[in-house]
Amino acid sequence: MTLEKRALALAEHKRNNRDAVTMEDLDISLQNDIFIRGDDFAAFVPMLQGFPSDCWIVKENILNSTFEEKYIFCLFRAVSNMVRISYGSEYPPTVMVNNDGSESTFKKKMQHLEDYMTYRKLPRELHARIREYYKARYEGQWINEKSTLSLVSRSLREEILMVMCGNLLKNCPMFQNSDIHFISAIILKLKYEVLLEGDVIIQQNAPGDRMFFIKHGQVIVETSSFQEELCDGGHFGEITLLAREGQGATVRALLTCRLFSLSIDDFDQVLQEYPDAMNIQSEQRSEE
Template sequence: MDYYRTRYGGRWFDEKNLLNMVSKSLREEILTVVCSTLLKKVPLFKDQGANFINAVLLKLVFEVFQEGDMIFREKAPGDCMFFISEGHVSIEMGGVQRELCGGDYFGEVGLLKHGMRAVTARALTICRVFSLSADSLHQILHSFPHVKQQIEETAVRRGRKN
């Protein structure tokens, strides 16, 4: 019940179906208001044009994790990245722990390299996040080939930094 209270906040409707009932332009506008500040903080997307950002926004999926939930484990497939809307997430690697919070993102290196996760991510508090799957990102990049190389170079730099 805690999950449903957190997930829906007293609203008993499915955001995905609701968003699919409105026009594409209205859906883009809603998602821009809700998520665009999250995307603008990500170096992978920061300097990209509005068309690319809108394509990403349309592929985001809202998810909720309860306190203590494992978001993903080290050595799991890197099949999506996450943008934290609210909450705190622990990123753990080799006994070192780093805390992320609202506005932060994680999981992009495994996503782009189709590799295994190098870290474990766990929700420290109730977390509301948006996820972007590898399949969705690669569909988008197919339509924006000029962006693909820039994003891959940024991901490599970030992977070295982390």
């Protein structure tokens, strides 16, 4: 029995039982025929639906055309779908695209991570924290932001990052009166980081290598005689950039935190490009 006759027989059976046709209803050989003969598949669904008025076959006015004309149209639509063209057609085909690419990649990465942790026999608690970090860091979507931003021009990259974290710098006194070009250069150096609840971000008296800006989250800054909580829009660790001294307090994440960090090396590199910005440091020291 031909593909068309088998498909029509199935459709007639389902109509008699007032049921819908799904791919699960097709036997394996019929499914294979459909996918192998992709040109026929362009007309398969409309045929099962009884050629409704809004289907492409009716709109293209080929319902009563010869078999050869129908076949050529189906072949054209199948090829159009693959190469994403629709020249000469008033009703172009809908391109089927996998919209779950980043989610699928994330799941594969998570599975690879699970396999690694099992192979290394990591403790259950550490296992759970690593899994929690990945979920918080990528939020179910595996997107390489650095690679993605490299695909756009520098000016567009600056604009994107300015939207993402421009207000964080504006809230920081050491950058409030800075030249816009200096701010743009600083923004390009910021690194995105995720810290989990309970993580020690800065240890008192330990040497530091960067300062932090809080995009989302909450931290506690504490010494033996002082405590202060910071949340969205806050910053800490600037003593590292200004005085190059050990950290004056311990900073711990109270919630999962999404931060941007600026390292000493990156800060110094920007200062070399904008030497006049050095007065920021002297002004800050005089205020202290």
